[in-house]
Amino acid sequence: MNTTTLCPWRMQVHHITQETPDVWTLALIDHDFYRWQAGQFALVRIGNSDEVRAYTLSSTPGQSRFITLTIRYIEQGKGSGWLTRQVKPGDYVWLSDPQGSFSCEQHPASHYLLLAAGCGITPVMSMARWLHSHRPETDVHLIYSVRSPRDVIFAAELQALRPWLKLTIIAEQRPEAPMLAGRLSVEILARQVPDIAQRTVMMCGPQPYMDRAESDVRALGAVQVLREQFTAAAPVEVEDNGVRYHLSSASQQLKSAAFPASWSLLAAMEQHKLPVEAVCRAGVCGCCKTRVVSGDYQTSSTVGLTEEEIAAGYVLACSCQPAGDIELA
Ligand code: FES
Numbered sequence: 001m002n003t004t005t006l007c008p009w010r011m012q013v014h015h016i017t018q019e020t021p022d023v024w025t026l027a028l029i030d031h032d033f034y035r036w037q038a039g040q041f042a043l044v045r046i047g048n049s050d051e052v053r054a055y056t057l058s059s060t061p062g063q064s065r066f067i068t069l070t071i072r073y074i075e076q077g078k079g080s081g082w083l084t085r086q087v088k089p090g091d092y093v094w095l096s097d098p099q100g101s102f103s104c105e106q107h108p109a110s111h112y113l114l115l116a117a118g119c120g121i122t123p124v125m126s127m128a129r130w131l132h133s134h135r136p137e138t139d140v141h142l143i144y145s146v147r148s149p150r151d152v153i154f155a156a157e158l159q160a161l162r163p164w165l166k167l168t169i170i171a172e173q174r175p176e177a178p179m180l181a182g183r184l185s186v187e188i189l190a191r192q193v194p195d196i197a198q199r200t201v202m203m204c205g206p207q208p209y210m211d212r213a214e215s216d217v218r219a220l221g222a223v224q225v226l227r228e229q230f231t232a233a234a235p236v237e238v239e240d241n242g243v244r245y246h247l248s249s250a251s252q253q254l255k256s257a258a259f260p261a262s263w264s265l266l267a268a269m270e271q272h273k274l275p276v277e278a279v280c281r282a283g284v285c286g287c288c289k290t291r292v293v294s295g296d297y298q299t300s301s302t303v304g305l306t307e308e309e310i311a312a313g314y315v316l317a318c319s320c321q322p323a324g325d326i327e328l329a
Contacts, residue, residue, distance in 0.1 A: 006280050007045040007052060007094040009034055014066055015089050019153045022073045023119060024084045025058065027066035028093065036061055036098035037105045038130035039123040039202075039228075043096035043285050044069065046079050047086075051304055052285050053079030056122035056204075056228075057098060060129040067095075070153065072119045099279055099287075102202065102228040104131055109200035109224065110138060113193055115184065115213050117145040117205030123228055124204055125154045132161055141166040141193055145184050145209070148173040168192050184209070186216040197221030204228035265290065265297070265326075266317035276317060283319035290317045295326025 011028035018024050036042070038060050043052040058070040073084045087093065104112065104127045112131070116124040121144055131138045146152050148171055158167055168180060170188065175181040180188060189196060201222045203213050210227050217225055266288050269276045277287040283301025292313045301319035302310055313329070 006284060007043055007096045009042075009095040009097070010092050011067060011095060013087055013089050013091045013093065016087075019070060020151050023070060023151075023153055024073070025068050025070045026083060026087065026093070027059075027068050028095075030067050034067060034095075034098075036067075037103040038126040039103035039105075040098040040100045041102075041123070041228075042069075042098055043279060043287075044079065044083070045094040046082050049078075050284065051078065052096070052280075053304075054099070054279075054285070054287060055079075055083075056126070058122040058126055060126045060133070063129055063133060070119065070122045096279065096285075100228070100277065102204070102226060103127065104135075104202070107200060107202070107224070107226055108135075111195065111199040112138065112140045113196060113199040113201045113217070113222070114140060114142040115145075115201065115203035115205070115217075116142065117184070117209045118147075118151070119153065120204035120206070120209075120228065121153050122204070124202070125157065127202070128161060128165055129157075132164055136164065139166075139199075140164070141168070141199070143168045143170065143184060143188070143192065145170045145172075145205070147171070149176045149179065184213055184216070186219060189216055190220055193220075197223070200224040200226070202226045202228075264318055265315065265320040265322060269317055278318055281318045283316050286316065288317040289314055290320070291315075291329040292320070293327040293329050296323040297321060297326055298323060 009032065011030050014027045014029045016024055016026050036057050041054050041056045043054050045052050055069045055071055057067060059066060059068040071080050071083050074080045102123055114124045114128065124142060128140060128142060131140055142165055146169065152169060170180045170182060170184055172183060196217060197220065199222065201217050201224065203210050214225055214227065266276060266278055279285045279287045283303055286304035292315055297315065298321045299315055299319050301316055305314050
């Protein structure tokens with residue numbers, strides 16, 4: 001599958017809004033009927049290249065004239081650099097079908113705890129708007145972690161959703177009242193969300209943030225815990241036919257299972273229900289990025305991986321053929 005097939009939705013940029021010093025929202029006009037769920041993402045074709053990147057659809061179905069992508073500029077980031085520095089109103093961008101299961105529509109609950117850090121607010125904001133509009137009886141507490149007050153994305157909208165939305169903002173630097181100072185911690189969670197065990201927890205942010213947050217919310221009794229997962233970070237132990245996969249899971253629970261040695265790493269992970277996103281299955285979209293710690297394997301595509309990532313053992317699971325025992329991070 002090439003990027004043209006993968007991203008068939010042509011949308012025109014209507015306007016671009018700067019949200020914070022390094023975050024911009026692109027408002028896109030959809031001339032066709034594009035149906036997505038709050039919290040989902042899309043792959044965006046980067047210029048005329050063969051590369052795509054995944055971005056949350058930050059607008060909410062039925063509530064905005066435009067489909068929006070809210071993007072943080074990352075130094076040397078090819079996708080974010082193109083979208084935030086080169087694309088102008090009037091230009092066209094190409095999107096894939098909506099992707100992902102990180103959506104409150106797919107995980108209905110009466111009580112949510114939404115956790116977001118930095119740009120991780122984008123799917124969370126989309127879901128908060130949707131819940132406020134379509135499920136106003138829902139109890140929603142959002143804890144949003146930022147570097148400083150000026151990094152709060154959607155600040156006015158978040159305030160407008162109060163008091164329906166229970167909102168806690170944590171700023172690492174120069175917090176302004178009523179923000180909390182520091183970082184998300186088990187103490188803050190216990191104090192702010194005493195009924196956490198009854199809530200469905202949905203989180204989005206950098207991987208280390210989500211690792212820590214998941215461990216903390218589970219320690220406090222949360223059972224339903226969902227992460228936005230553009231990339232794979234899965235662990236477990238699987239073996240068969242002389243090929244052994246040792247994948248350690250975030251919870252460090254190990255499991256063994258069998259699968260044919262000829263399978264791709266992605267097929268093995270999916271067979272054993274390891275959390276991995278796969279969209280193109282052809283080494284194009286980059287969604288199935290996974291890190292191999294040790295072992296031999298061959299790859300048929302490394303599209304989107306940097307030299308540093310390849311050197312560190314990152315592979316695209318759909319395009320990785322293990323040649324023996326391997327261990328995943
Ligand atoms: S699923 Fe797209 S690169 Fe693997």
